[in-house]
Amino acid sequence: MKKPVFDIDHATRILRNNDLGGYTIPTQGLYPFQWNWDAAITALGWMEAGDEARAWLELEMLLKGQWDNGMVPHIIFHADADTYFPGPEVWGVENAVKTSAISQPPVLASVVKILFEQGKDRALAEQKLAQLLPGVMAYHLWWYRERDPENTGLVCSYHPWESGMDNSPAWDHPLENVPAADWEYTRRDTGHVDAAERPHKHQYDRYIYLVDFFKRNHFDSDLIYQTCPYRVQDIGIISILHRANTDLLVLCQNRIDNDSTRSLQQSSARTAAAIGALWSEDLNCFVSRDTLTGAQLKTISCAGVLPLFGELASPAQAAAINENLGSWIEDAPFGLASTHPHSETFEPQRYWRGPSWLHINWMIALGLDTYGLSERAAQIKQVSKACLANGDFWEYYNSVSGEGCGGGEFSWTAAIALHWLKD
Ligand code: GLC
Numbered sequence: 001m002k003k004p005v006f007d008i009d010h011a012t013r014i015l016r017n018n019d020l021g022g023y024t025i026p027t028q029g030l031y032p033f034q035w036n037w038d039a040a041i042t043a044l045g046w047m048e049a050g051d052e053a054r055a056w057l058e059l060e061m062l063l064k065g066q067w068d069n070g071m072v073p074h075i076i077f078h079a080d081a082d083t084y085f086p087g088p089e090v091w092g093v094e095n096a097v098k099t100s101a102i103s104q105p106p107v108l109a110s111v112v113k114i115l116f117e118q119g120k121d122r123a124l125a126e127q128k129l130a131q132l133l134p135g136v137m138a139y140h141l142w143w144y145r146e147r148d149p150e151n152t153g154l155v156c157s158y159h160p161w162e163s164g165m166d167n168s169p170a171w172d173h174p175l176e177n178v179p180a181a182d183w184e185y186t187r188r189d190t191g192h193v194d195a196a197e198r199p200h201k202h203q204y205d206r207y208i209y210l211v212d213f214f215k216r217n218h219f220d221s222d223l224i225y226q227t228c229p230y231r232v233q234d235i236g237i238i239s240i241l242h243r244a245n246t247d248l249l250v251l252c253q254n255r256i257d258n259d260s261t262r263s264l265q266q267s268s269a270r271t272a273a274a275i276g277a278l279w280s281e282d283l284n285c286f287v288s289r290d291t292l293t294g295a296q297l298k299t300i301s302c303a304g305v306l307p308l309f310g311e312l313a314s315p316a317q318a319a320a321i322n323e324n325l326g327s328w329i330e331d332a333p334f335g336l337a338s339t340h341p342h343s344e345t346f347e348p349q350r351y352w353r354g355p356s357w358l359h360i361n362w363m364i365a366l367g368l369d370t371y372g373l374s375e376r377a378a379q380i381k382q383v384s385k386a387c388l389a390n391g392d393f394w395e396y397y398n399s400v401s402g403e404g405c406g407g408g409e410f411s412w413t414a415a416i417a418l419h420w421l422k423d
Contacts, residue, residue, distance in 0.1 A: 156291055348399045
């Protein structure tokens, strides 16, 4: 029998140890609450660990933080914890369930579809789908209504944290337009993790300014759209949203009213029609764009590969990206580096500036498969497995040395390993 790539019991134990009663924290200390896209990915792990009810519960708990306008926030502060900054008092959201005021890449609907298809308990799957669908639909309609009020097809993001790829070099330029927070605060992340693996203070000051900005503007969507000093069309969010639209529309058939589905279909078609604006001829890759200057953000990052997952690339664009992936993996052989290793801004150990993240690799491999690029998909899987060779489940991995970085005993890494890398 083939030896498993990793200790399955260990991965399952991580989920159990990080379970705070219906929701799973990403890791102890560093991230003591429920995060949006982490929850979705982690649900895949619960499913694979054989606990279907627990998988569905993870998503139900996430939607407990949903705002009346449909937004599913990036952090749900279900219970107090003093190991994280900025906490609920800094965000200043007064809802019954405390949350942050921004969202995160909406992989949720794609995960709901997988859980629904894989669930062995059919009655449970039908019941949970019916229960979750209205909230998930409201979330998608929110993205287009609030984040694309001009109907361009390309939703925008107001904070690097919203991208889930906090300090990607793609955000360096647009962040220059954001003032620094004007008060003293104490970061907690660098108390848990080596500062060399985290964002710089210069960036953090601007992250906090934006958090204050939302609060100062009373979370008013129109005002924020008109005046936010950071407004970016993020190719990662746009791609993940587009894939999730398609998955959601499949789930909606005969289950949800036609007005919502028609509206989502139209928005999704607008995205597909507009995506060409985010293709960079000189980089042979998709990129994000600063809507305040109109400039493309010229970084070759893993987000620029996600249009394959979103089925937004033409066959010719997919082929060009695939070619690019050759040198990308050759020079940073552990997983797919979050920034191309030939880039000047590449740092193999620093968070979203070079390490590889296994849940991203999973989406990219799925995207490659969709385009029939199965050899490359298999290679991505192989190099992702290589990250797990030391037997631990880290937040992310140094893409050159394979060393684990960031937080340890990490939920989404364990979950995606169970879901994707077990065989
Ligand atoms: C970091 C990551 C983000 C993730 C969160 C919790 O902020 O950049 O993507 O959701 O940690 O794991």
